[in-house]
Amino acid sequence: MSPSADSVPDPLEVFPELREFGRPALLLNPRLSGRALTPRDSSVGGPLLWPADAPWPTCSLAHLVKLPEPPGTEEVVFDEPVALQPVLQLFARDLPEGWSLPEGAAVLQVLWCPNEHAETPESFGNLFAPSIAIRWWHGTGLADPLEDPPVPHTRDPSYDLSGCPGGTLTPESTVDHPSVFALPDSLADRIRAWEEETGAVGRYIDDTASLSGLKLGGHPSWGVTDPFPMHCAECGTDLEHLLQIDTISLGETLIFLGRGYSLSVYRCPTSLAHPHRVNIQ
Ligand SMILES: [Zn+2]
Ligand SMILES: [Zn+2]
8 A cells, every 4th residue: 555545544534424334244364274174164165064965956057158169159058957066164163253143053155056157046137157055054964964075067167166175264353334336425425535635546445345355244346236125035125245255266276256246145134044146246
């Protein structure tokens, strides 16, 4: 950061009314661990503690596969079921003090189909991203884990975590603030003007709001579209931001979700059994 930016006051000091919009967030900070991960580790791209008697999830959507010739070709070529791939496992016991998983869940698991889908049932329109599955377990049923989970037979290299050794998580508790697009117009305008006038462009927009990274809770990114209402498809309740996946950087594995955009997963606060939804910004 430049000396001039350093001398600019904290936007939360200049605009104390921003504090009421702050939401707890957990930056998960994935890193290569240097050791073999086990199904009992919280991890990115590591093995899951999956009950041996539970069916492994698959994706049966139409897949957009990039063909080698001619360059840039994309075509729907198959919809045979694809086994999903582990992306994230987060045990409640590994969360910082004061944090818990909803409904007292013991573990959150995120899997995806590492291929491109034009539109998934959980998206709000065009997605062009992996299809995501969310699982919550409550401790029971985890005593007899599946040892040899199926692997997806087709994987887009842009999303494939199968060659990756997996990474450990170092959750960091923080407070996240809304994108300027999700703030009241008058406040957003004053923040933009302040950034321009003080030469600290990005001080709020990039450094304070909708923090980037693999993130639990907090605020989603906006900007590709204006914010729009998000309701549970089952009960109509307003959805909560559960998880953001933008990049996953682990050694030689580098996943840029949605070509550098940010994929947010939303959940219904009424019930973990209600369907999640996703949005890319
Ligand atoms: Zn799929
Ligand atoms: Zn619901």
